[in-house]
Amino acid sequence: GAVVSQHPSWVICKSGTSVKIECRSLDFQATTMFWYRQFPKQSLMLMATSNEGSKATYEQGVEKDKFLINHASLTLSTLTVTSAHPEDSSFYICSRLLQETQYFGPGTRLLVL
Amino acid sequence: AQSVSQHNHHVILSEAASLELGCNYSYGGTVNLFWYVQYPGQHLQLLLKYFSGDPLVKGIKGFEAEFIKSKFSFNLRKPSVQWSDTAEYFCAVRLTGGGNKLTFGTGTQLKVEL
Numbered sequence: 001g002a003v004v005s006q007h008p009s010w011v012i013c014k015s016g017t018s019v020k021i022e023c024r025s026l027d028f029q030a031t032t033m034f035w036y037r038q039f040p041k042q043s044l045m046l047m048a049t050s051n052e053g054s055k056a057t058y059e060q061g062v063e064k065d066k067f068l069i070n071h072a073s074l075t076l077s078t079l080t081v082t083s084a085h086p087e088d089s090s091f092y093i094c095s096r097l098l099q100e101t102q103y104f105g106p107g108t109r110l111l112v113l
Numbered sequence: 114a115q116s117v118s119q120h121n122h123h124v125i126l127s128e129a130a131s132l133e134l135g136c137n138y139s140y141g142g143t144v145n146l147f148w149y150v151q152y153p154g155q156h157l158q159l160l161l162k163y164f165s166g167d168p169l170v171k172g173i174k175g176f177e178a179e180f181i182k183s184k185f186s187f188n189l190r191k192p193s194v195q196w197s198d199t200a201e202y203f204c205a206v207r208l209t210g211g212g213n214k215l216t217f218g219t220g221t222q223l224k225v226e227l
Contacts, residue, residue: 004156032213043203043217044157093157097213100145100164104157 003027004096004105012111013084021079021108023094029074030096035067038091038107050077050094084112115140117206119218126194126225134189134221136178136204146187147205147215148178157203163187174198199225 003026013019023033031052036044048069049057056069066088068080081088089112095102120135138144148160161172168180178189187204204218 034213034215043219044215045217046214049212049214095157100213101147101159101162102213102215103159104149106156 004094004103006092006094006105006108008108009106010109010111012113014113015085016083018080018082019084019110021081021092021094021110023077023079023096023105025075025096028096028098030077031074032097033071033077034095034097034102035069035077035079036093036095038093044093047079052077081110084110086112088112115206115208115216117204117216117218119202119204119221121221122219124221124223126223128196128225128227129193130225132189132191132194132198132223134202134204134223136187136189136218138185138187138204138206138216140206140208141185143209145207145209146178146180147207148172148176148187148189149203149205150200151203151220152200160189160202194223194225196225196227199223 005024007022033050035047037047038044046059047062050069050071052071058064071077091107091109093107095104116139118137146163149157150160151157160176161170163170163180171177176191180187202221205215207215
């Protein structure tokens with residue numbers, strides 16, 4: 001399966017600051033990557049689909065100005081949580097597509113104080 | 114809207130017991146089906162998947178799942194669990210022709226006791 005890394009693995013920030021999370025496809029190029037959010041004891045919810053060289057496609061209810069996604073190269077997608085607030089605290093997971101199957105990164109735990 | 118249901122939220126088994134985790138989905142069209150596992154402190158890993166063909170799918174670590182179209186189900190099974198199978202298990206569904214969006218179930222936390 002595909003190998004996906006995320007950085008950082010965890011981050012603590014103050015309310016009002018912005019946080020950038022990187023998702024890298026280490027073995028294959030990825031024109032499409034996905035960003036999920038996982039709340040404690042709950043399932044993964046797709047936030048957006050990241051497309052290399054074009055705008056991301058956001059799911060209904062996800063604020064595109066709050067969660068900025070950039071997919072500037074075939075191996076890197078970034079998610080920036082802008083003006084983070086405590087309610088943005090969560091586990092953010094990215095994935096990439098390989099042969100119609102999604103392979104997931106290890107996730108980034110964000111805690112906003 | 115499409116939904117995925119996993120009926121068992123927490124399952125506790127003794128080693129060597131048999132396992133069956135339920136997964137049902139609501140969409141009536143053609144689907145691709147997945148089971149992922151998340152071991153403590155690790156990322157989601159693919160256990161098995163069904164796209165077409167034989168509805169009984171075998172995956173890694175002795176797991177298998179059966180697609181029953183008439184029941185909209187894709188239950189995960191293992192004849193004899195091990196302590197190392199302790200993890201959270203997620204069923205996921207993708208609509209064919211609906212892009213690559215995955216809809217996940219709420220997950221089942223499995224604890225295997227020695």
